[in-house]
Amino acid sequence: MTVYEYLLSYQIKPSVQRIAIMDYLLKHKTHPSIDEIYIALCKDIPTLSKTTVYNTLKLFVEHGAAKLLTINEHNACFDGETAPHGHFQCKYCGKIYDIPLAFDREVSEKLETKGFQIEETNLYYKGACPQCAENNVKEQ
Amino acid sequence: MTVYEYLLSYQIKPSVQRIAIMDYLLKHKTHPSIDEIYIALCKDIPTLSKTTVYNTLKLFVEHGAAKLLTINEHNACFDGETAPHGHFQCKYCGKIYDIPLAFDREVSEKLETKGFQIEETNLYYKGACPQCAENNVKEQ
């Protein structure tokens, strides 16, 4: 399936900019920020506006084609992977890792019994990734 | 234990401002923002500066006496409850509820086996709280 068709499957009208941004999201599993996407795509689309990147990602999130991550307190990150999963952010290098989201249904079921309607779940771990953990040990 | 002693137990040197802010956090389990705290305490401490509220909460978080919540994309919220637990934020009224954090150890253990050092865990549910869920149904 092309990115063009992929956008259509989420009821999003494709455009050059939208295709480029979704393509970037699908090919770069780095949970990029607005700036990362903007800087990367400016080379191919020199007229690209940062506002368009903001608008487009908002649109993607509204249509369920991308997920907004609030794991980083300084700026929003985006994930093109829509299947449920969690994240681990290294406090030292900042990298965000995907992790399986395989926790107990018990809690969410209990919430739903009480009348809470869960629309999304975010699981964020923070700490030291293997590389940084090793480096820190060596420094000490 | 007084708030004064409580701060000391976290290696935080007490001051009028720090005591007032921690007292507010401990008495108001509403996961307040900087502004909420600032506005509430200005009545008692008219000279209070918003910068002090920022500095103080940063200090609390560094010392483990408060937890920073990034559940709200527009501004930071703070939680004086340090025991591990998750949160549910209603997308309609904005209220944040505490929920038990009783999910599988399996995932975190697997991460630790791979060399990840987990320092904190954040579980954020979002959706409709019981009240808002009911109101929405009635409107439709």
Next chain:
DNA sequence: TTTAACTTTGTAATTGTTACAATTTTATTT
């Protein structure tokens, strides 16, 4: 009591994000 260290304060700067009007592009109708 003097000095040093730390805390608080207010202002200004910075940064991420949003509002908005003008322009450009795309789709529709004639």
Next chain:
DNA sequence: AAATAAAATTGTAACAATTACAAAGTTAAA
């Protein structure tokens, strides 16, 4: 194909949350 309408993109300006920083105030130590 031309005219019109609708939608998307752009750039600038506004906004809001946060941080930097220097001055003033407070507390602790000598």
